[in-house]
Amino acid sequence: MATMLKVNDINVFYGAIHAVKGVSFEVNEGEVVTLIGANGAGKTTILNTVAGLLHTRTGTIDFNNIHLGHFPAHKILPLGLALVPEGRQIFQQMTVEENLEMGAYTRPKNEISDSLEDIFNRFPRLKERRKQIAGTLSGGEQQMVAMGRAMMSKPKLLMLDEPSMGLAPILVDQIFDIIQELHAAGTTILLVEQNAQMALSVADRGYVLETGKIVATGTGHELLEDEAVKKAYLGG
Amino acid sequence: MTFLSHLITGLSLGSIYAIIALGYTMVYGIAKMLNFAHGDVIMVGAYVCFFAVTGFALPPLVGILLAIILCTILGVVIERLAYKPLRQAASLTVLITAIGVSYFLQNGAQILWSASPKSFPTNFFNIGESKGITLFDGGLTISYVAIVTILLCLVIMAALTFFTGKTKMGKAMRACSENKAASQLMGINVNSTISMTFAIGSALAAVAGVLMCSAYPTLMPTTGALPGIKAFTAAVFGGIGSIPGAFIGGILLGLIETFTKAYITTNLSDAVVFAVLIIVLLVKPAGLLGKYVPEKV
Ligand SMILES: Nc1ncnc2c1ncn2[C@@H]1O[C@H](COP(=O)(O)OP(=O)(O)OP(=O)(O)O)[C@@H](O)[C@H]1O
């Protein structure tokens, strides 16, 4: 398995706040990898850094052997690395279809309509509402837009930051089904979740993050069985 | 008959405000800043056209094109040098900088072109010797400047609506104005989108400068200041950030100002305009077409 994403000893700061402290991890081609950890552990900071919205002070990030250095965020997506950000961040005042089109911003125009059909097949709900202003959708529908929008770029690696946040259990199941389908279709996935139980059960491997440091790692199964992890994140 | 004539004057003045207000509102929408130097770009555009035509004897159309090109460059350069370094700064800092740029342009114009007023040519839009169409046996004259101004304003409005609604670049602009981080995640270059917006706004300012000076020919370094403030008012009136809002705000402002001057008072026309603005904002805090969005913290 080739290493797709290699994060090596990164340190990320917000001014004086040292949010990510010497974190290293990797994601191999075809894997689902999850980062779990309590609120404020630094999960979002790590994903935003990989996506180029934040920059490391020290350490390196390589994606498919390209050294990301301090690439600006808009140059990251075309490499095949998409992020579904925390809190969805869809374009509230644009229509569903326009949101999806924005996801394909860097792709040639003639490929867009096929991809759009793919997304609509996966989320029939969005097809019915393609002309609706995205801000008026329900939370679950908005999450679908956020995921569909990221998928429109045909990423090699899809990073998802708490896709189940604020959703009813039935929608959470649906989101996880989609993650598994995408994985089956060959997309590599880096998943951040509060819902550690769900995340570890779909993940090949996981990393446990505590106050900016990785404190445990293993296969999804191993971490599910780990006493310390159980105690801290799985409610028993 | 005089009513009709005031109506046309009001519409054409309003069209000038609208064209300026469109630039204000687009820049505000994307950069979330009030570019107080926008009015002075109008003045620069008018001077460029003035010297091209009177100094270098170029045809008016070439003068207008030169004004558009130079103002576009000026707008982009202002953004790069003065505003871009302040992207993360407090909005008050940016506001003060914009006021500074405004004075910089006015003083620069004074040094380059002196403070003494120039008389802008008023014959650009004449057809032969005729300045306008005369109707009702001479009861009503509609100047060609007024006709061109109103038509051009409609064309610009339609073009911008098409641009932001249908084109890839225009949609990217809307995306950036809503959420810059998410736009970057889509692969949109936010900096070049902002530059693009300044370029469009400044090109429109150049057009407005030429139209305005063709109708009101006194050109001096402060010529852009008051129309700039009024266009800003128009943009707020219509709902800052909204393109149709700037259009409607501009037209209404022109009409209110003209009718106040004609039927109520000349001296207080500006005061009446602002009184109307205050009333509108009391009733609709986000302006006529604006959406009230609580400021994000
Ligand atoms: N913009 C910011 N400015 C200053 N500190 C920040 C900022 N964003 C995050 N932090 C701090 O960095 C740390 C890591 O935050 P981060 O958002 O990455 O956590 P997280 O693991 O994603 O948490 P959650 O599960 O709540 O989303 C926290 O201590 C947080 O307070």
Ligand SMILES: [Mg+2]
């Ligand atoms: Mg987070």
